[in-house]
Amino acid sequence: MNNITAGAPRFEEAVFPILDSFADAVALINTEGVILVANSVFADIYSKHTHNCTGTNVLDLIAVDLQMPELAEQHKNKIREILQTGKREVFEVEITGRTWKVTINPVHSSEKKITRLLVITEDISDKKRAESELEKECALKTAVLDEMPGCAAVLDADGRLILWNKYARQLVLGKKENQSQSIDHKKIISADDFFPVKQKFLDILNSGADDCSEVQIHPPGNNKAQWVATRGRRIIIDGQRCVVAVGMDINEQKRLEEELTESKKRLTFALEATNAGVWEWDMKTDEVIWSDRIWTLYGLEPNSLPPSHKLCESTVHPDDREKTFQTIMAAASKEIEINVEYRVCHQDGSIHWLMCRGMPLHETDDGMTCYIGTVMDINERKKTDIALKENETKFRSIFDHAPLAISIEDIQSRRLIDINTSWLKLLGYNREEVMGKSVSDLELYADSNEYESISRSLNEHDKVINKPIRLRKKSGELVNALYFSEFITLKGKPVLLVMMTDITLQKTQQKNINQLEKAVADRTKKLQEEVKRLQRFLSMISHEYRTPLAIIRTNLDLLGIKHKMGNFSNKQELLKINRAIDRLVEVLEVSIQDSRISEPQNASTSIPFQIAPAITSQVEIFRKIWAEHVISYSENLGRYKVFGEPSQIKFAIFNLLDNARKYSSTNSPIEVKCCTENNDAVIKIRNRCKSITRNEAEAFFEKYHRGSNSANTAGAGLGLWLVRNIINQHGGKVTLKGITSGVEATIRLPIVSKNSSSAKT
Secondary structure, rough: OOOOOOOOHHHHHHHHHHOOOOEEEEEEEOOOOOEEEEEEHHHOOOOOOOHOOOOHHHHHHHHHHHOOOHHHHHHHHHHHHHHHOOOOOOEEEEEOEEEEEEEEEEEEEEOOOOEEEEEEEOHHHHHHHHHHHHHHHHHHHHHHOOOOOOOOOOEOOOOOEEEOOHHHHHHHHOOOHHHHHHHHOOOOOEEHHHHHOOOHHHHHHOOOEEEEEEEOOOOOOOOOEEEEEEEEEEEEEOOEEEEEEEEOOOOHHHHHHHHHHHHHHHOOOOOOOHEEEEEEEOHHHHHHHHHHHHHOOOOOOOOOOOHHHHHOOEEOOOHHHHHHHHHHHHHHHHOOEEEEEEEEEEEOOEEEEEEEEHHHHEEEEEEEEEEEEEEEEEEHHHHHHHHHHHHHHHHHHHHHOOOOOOEEEEOOOOEEEEEOOOHHHHHOOOOOHHOOOOHHHHHHEEEEHHHHHHHHHOOOOOOEEEEEEEEEOOOOOEEEEEEEEEEEEEEEEEEEEEEEEEEEEHHHHHHHHHHHHHHHHHHHHHHHHHHHHHHHHHHHHHHHHHHHHHHHHHHHHHHHOOOOOOOOHHHHHHHHHHHHHHHHHHHHHHHHHHHHHHHOOHHHEEEEEEHHHHHHHHHHHHHHOOOOOEEEEEEOOOOOOEEOHHHHHHHHHHHHHHHHHOOOOOOOOOEEEEEEOOOEEEEEEEEOOOOOOOHHHHHHOOOOOOOOOOOOOOOOOOHHHHHHHHHHHHOOOEEEEEEEEEEEEEEEEEEEEHHHHHHHH
């Protein structure tokens, strides 16, 4: 018997408390739009209770209750798009004078299929009004800022311009005052578009200290740069840190300074663009000077220790450390250029590739005095190089070991540039014999017409697909092959890719497949005939068994009536005969049910039927056969129906009752309780005996399996196997589990309809 936990809560029931805690309206629907579960906020929109929403189509609620068929059609289209694309949909709608944001999310099963949809409806009316008021407030602030004589701007924590005046817009966008009405005031501009020193404003955000800077602006349409003296201060807006910056025109006074610093700026930009830093090494004092960027490249805190060789050595990868510094010191001893690539380990555990280059500087009298160089981040380039090498290795491996004969040819000369092992094996050559030669030199084509046909297609730059050709091997032997060719680009040069496969084996295999298919068809026909004969035999044996058994049982009943008031000596023998007849009937029924379970289900025999009478009939039959066993029976199923074949369901129930009888303790009752749970008809059968483990419970459902306590009990090990097959075919579930007093068997069968009016007819 089984130990699987019965009665696990349904998914929709389990998630209801979560959904009902949401402040927004939430409903879980199936792919047809039927509501599986909804929270109270969702139900309030339609003036309903949550249980009245369940089982109702959400499209009907919108079209009928809200009288908004157009909105229902919009929901229907959105659901269709989600089922096609697998992506969620978000849109806004107007309902009862308020604005709602609707989000429909797909819910995937373990098989990656969309089985449910989560609909979230959020009331954003207040948010919309707040946004409108905010726009009015921003317009007023902008009007005030526009009257300022200098430029003014507000930047958020991400360095984006969220507010700026007319003068600032003219600097950034190059707009004239009479064109300002065409400017999109909602446009968010990066601080880099406004001030090229974005980091200064980020420093203000982080430190809170005021900053005075001189920055250069390049207004569009103006060839001359504009210098502005700015002052920045950190402020708090809506709980968020921002920077207010104002600026005055200092263009004239900066004109001369610009000429002096232009070269330095170009160097700075170049270093930033290449993610590089500058270093200087004084050979006389052994002093090292680093730019700020080098600290970051080595994964060190900027300016936390005096820069030195030992400091940078501490972060160089252990596998690269010795080779790197031997290369640097060897170059320094020879006073030649330093050029080395190595890895460094940052404190967060990440590994980065760097390239260090340095040039020696010489003075006339003292010779070389120092090295000046750069350290550059080449991590992305290294990743690309490694990926390229890996791809080349993979391509080479695939190319060489492909089962197809592959060659790469020069387009003009048709000379072979590369060939794989399968090509050589197909035609019987070695690489040295064919490399650099043309296909015409090798006389590969046995039919000149086929060669000319392929050449015409190639001259017109058409690809050739699955063309049958005959090839000549090195030995002169002919081989049939399929030819495929296409123009590709290899290392920037157009080439011809040719693939060929030997179809001799394929033809042989196809012939074998045809023979195998015929043999399978013949065998299938014979098996079908055997099945029919078996069914006829079962029908015959059923009749031949039941007729004499019925006669014997009738006479035994007469003997029992005749002596029911007496205490005759053959009472035990008659009891044995009755039970022997019961065993023969059981063997017959198991055999017939085993045969029927193995056959495809016949839809014509499956009908909706009331489950309660079917259970009651089996309980009564059990009581008549084994009157000495006490059975406690209670049911609360009403007139609910299930769909299936009544005889099979009755057989399954009787089998579980009989199983409980066989393994019950002496004089112990059998309990049968029936009820409805989560739109299922639930049948629980308990007997008192030794409890079982979870593994034992699952094993009892295996075909021909019998438990360790079945040594003195008749049976073939098919009963529970048949029960599970029957219940599974009816869309239900059967489980066994050990309990304190014994074993509990549970059957769950889906009710035809959860709606009481249709289920109780």
